[in-house]
Amino acid sequence: MKTLRICHLYPKLLNIYGDGGNIITIKKRAEWRGINVQFDELNSGEILATEHDFYFIGGGQDTQQIEVSCELQKNKDFLTQERDRGAVFLGICGGYQLLGHYYQPHNGEKLLGISLLDAYTLAGNNRFIGNVTELTEFTEPKSLVGFENHSGLTYLQGETKPLGKIVVGYGNNGKDLTEGARYKNVFGTYLHGSFLPKNPHFADYLLELALDNKLEPLDDTIEMNTHKSLVTKAY
Numbered sequence: 001m002k003t004l005r006i007c008h009l010y011p012k013l014l015n016i017y018g019d020g021g022n023i024i025t026i027k028k029r030a031e032w033r034g035i036n037v038q039f040d041e042l043n044s045g046e047i048l049a050t051e052h053d054f055y056f057i058g059g060g061q062d063t064q065q066i067e068v069s070c071e072l073q074k075n076k077d078f079l080t081q082e083r084d085r086g087a088v089f090l091g092i093c094g095g096y097q098l099l100g101h102y103y104q105p106h107n108g109e110k111l112l113g114i115s116l117l118d119a120y121t122l123a124g125n126n127r128f129i130g131n132v133t134e135l136t137e138f139t140e141p142k143s144l145v146g147f148e149n150h151s152g153l154t155y156l157q158g159e160t161k162p163l164g165k166i167v168v169g170y171g172n173n174g175k176d177l178t179e180g181a182r183y184k185n186v187f188g189t190y191l192h193g194s195f196l197p198k199n200p201h202f203a204d205y206l207l208e209l210a211l212d213n214k215l216e217p218l219d220d221t222i223e224m225n226t227h228k229s230l231v232t233k234a235y
């Protein structure tokens with residue numbers, strides 16, 4: 001089995017509401033299967049030049065997004081090549097917004113994203129806060145659970161499809177009942193929590209895409225009991 005090469009994008013800037021737990025989950029679920037993991041970080045001022053299998057970018061407030069928006073532009077071409085090579089990306093909330101074309105806050109300049117997703121985000125007038133349950137077509141069970149806290153309204157276009165359909169919560173914009181996004185192996189979601197520990201079936205789905213290999217199942221009894229206890233839980 002090949003080594004899983006992980007790159008955490010701007011962990012010092014975008015890493016709120018425990019989003020770093022997603023990295024821990026991906027690393028552990030690989031290591032528990034005896035898969036070697038190479039872990040790198042990309043921080044401000046650095047330029048990416050080596051391929052990775054799994055890229056992660058967490059959430060953050062508008063202020064941190066301003067700096068990351070500028071930094072990401074320096075790596076846009078390389079990350080676009082990585083997307084087109086089939087690398088897996090997972091972006092959470094503010095990080096998700098910057099995987100699209102732009103995030104337009106209430107005040108100030110439009111924050112440019114890197115257009116890995118055909119999506120854009122406009123500042124909303126309300127904060128969407130609370131538990132989320134959605135149904136995705138990518139896994140069995142179809143349920144995904146987490147917690148959202150954002151004012152941005154995200155709209156999907158072209159070949160970029162939703163990650164799931166909302167059952168409980170607001171999702172991308174509180175109107176079209178979509179949540180998150182997928183194009184090729186680039187995934188975005190508003191689900192904090194952390195997202196992957198509460199959805200181990202989706203964590204394995206991303207791992208299998210990143211390794212391009214089917215994996216032996218783990219004993220997820222405890223994790224899935226926790227997951228099931230949260231499905232359709234509004235508060």
Ligand code: GLN
Pocket residue numbers: 058059060061062065092093094095149150151152153
């Ligand atoms: N600042 C963005 C918004 O409020 C993202 C917030 C976040 O990452 N939780 O929509």
